Amino acid sequence: MNISKGIIKVANDLIISPNFTFEHFKETDFYKNQDGIRIIYLDGMQVIENRRYLVSIFFRNGKIYMLSLICCDEEYSEKDESKRKELHDKVLQEFGISGDGKFEWGEIESVYDKRSNISSINVLYY
Secondary structure, X not given: OEHHHOEEEEEOOEEEOOOOEHHHHOOOOOOOOOOOOOOEEOOOOEEEOOEEEEEEEEEEOOEEEEXXXXXXXXXXXXXXXXXXXXXXXXXXXXXXXXXXXXXXXXXXXXXXEOOOOEEEEEEEEO
16 A cells, blocks of 8 residues: 555556546456446455455545445444544544545545544545
């Protein structure tokens, strides 16, 4: 991973960067005839930097818009899902990101969405 350049290695053949496109995604083993318009949920857990994540990818006009990561190293009940945000905050701190995670290429944020009851690390690309 190279946070300063916005490069995140999800798998050997799936390395997300600011210039990543849906055409690049189609060349990976994760491509299963998805259309690139809807959210793409990768099958199974992905191990990134020794942590297990559920990974989702969003494209806008064929270019990477957002990578969403949900760390699954710890289990949380539905009523305790908001506590996963604390784990995500810790993960970001391990990479030197606290508070404002803004970069030239985009931003990284740890969020908890009360409405959907989901905590995630969102990597947004400009």
